[in-house]
Every structure is written in structure tokens, then in C-alpha cells.
Amino acid sequence: MKDIKNAKAYWKENIRYLTVLLVIWFVVSFGAGILFKDALNSIKIGGFKLGFWFAQQGSMYVFVILIFVYVRLMNKLDKKYGYDV
Template identity: 85%
Template structure:
């Protein structure tokens, strides 16, 4: 862990932004890619009686977003502990 508090904070935010970028890219790929771009090929498969492309457009991207929220919370808890920002 760096001694300098300013460099510690910069490293923390750099890693935080990297996590955000990765998670939002995953969400974009699932919501836009699976729900819009690849809807046609995905509609050949069914999930719960619905075409898979339709399911991703209506519900799948929301489920993925909620899962990504929990992943982000877990990553941020680890990041807080790593840089000493956890308060318990």
C-alpha cells in the first residue's frame, strides 16, 4: 500500500474506474448486443416459451444489470479493504 495518501487515492479511483468500465461494457454488450444486434440468431432458441432475443431485450439485460450490481459491490468491498478505506 502506498505511503502517500494522494497517490493512494489516485490508485483507488483508477482501479474503481477500470471496474466500472468493464462492468458497463458487459451490460452494454448484453443489453444492446443480445437484445438488438443478435436478436435474429438468438430467436432460434427459446427460454421459458419466449424467443431468446426477445427475452434478453425484455428481461435478460435487467437480470444481468442486477447481477453486475452485486459483482460491483463485492469488488468495491475488496478494493476498500485493499486501500484501507473500509469502515467497520
Template identity: 80%
Template sequence: MTENEKAKSYWKENIRYVFILMLIWFLVSFGAGILFKDFLNSIKIGGFKLGFWFAQQGSMYVFVVLIFVYVYLMNRLDKKYGYDE
């Protein structure tokens, strides 16, 4: 595999990870906070409706977790293609 092919494969896999993680965040923030709000509001956690919780705090927590997942995935990807330090 040439260096150019290696870089293209690396970038393609990186974009795929970003797309999947952003899709998860979209589903949690927009889906759980707005689209599925009525269904989730029938569930209560700590006295708060779950739809309200996702709209106010849940999407931020998921975003922070996704940052750590992205770092983990990129470290693995760097090692796979030999770009690690």
C-alpha cells in the same frame, strides 16, 4: 506510497471496474437485445425466443447482478487500500 498516490490508484481501479461492468451490461442489453437478436431468436426458453427475452427482461436481471458484483468488488478494493470501516 503517499496518500495522494493511494487515492489516485484507488480511483483508477474503481473506474476500470465501472468500465468493465458497463461494457458487460452494454453487450447484454444492446448486443443480445438488438445486434444478435436474430441469432438468439433461434433458441427458445420456456416458449419465448431468447433474443426477445434478453430485450425484455434479461438485461434488467444482468444489471441487478452487476450491482451485486460491483458491491463485492468495491468492498475488496476498499480493504485493499485501507478505506474500509
């Protein structure tokens, strides 16, 4: 019975991490690249407008960073619930 409770708590926390990271990814890729493009275009980085940069490259960089953050969070979660090998 304890294993089932552990598994449910583990999965619930995993889903919470996924939700937060996917919301961040959505805000950066869709929000910064499309919705807030006009406001961000007033800022320039390396001669390019920030809205354009997020639409072309920034969202990919954030996605890669989120992958590493997810790996780190899951390693901690595995240790917390005793699923690490």
C-alpha cells in the same frame, strides 16, 4: 504524498471496474437485445425466443447481478486500500 498515490490508484482501479461492468451491461442489453437478436431467436427458453427474452427481461437481470458484483468488488477494493470502515 502516499495518500495521494493511494487515492489515485484506488480511483484508477475503480474506473477499470466500472468500464468492464458497463461494457458487459452494454453487450447484454444492446447487443443481445438488439444487435444479436436474430441469431439468439433461434434458441428458445420457456417458449420464448432468447433475443426477445434478453430485450424484455434478461438485460434487467444482468444489470441487478452487475450491481451485486460491483458492490463485492468495491468492498474488496476498499479493504485493499484501507478505506473500509
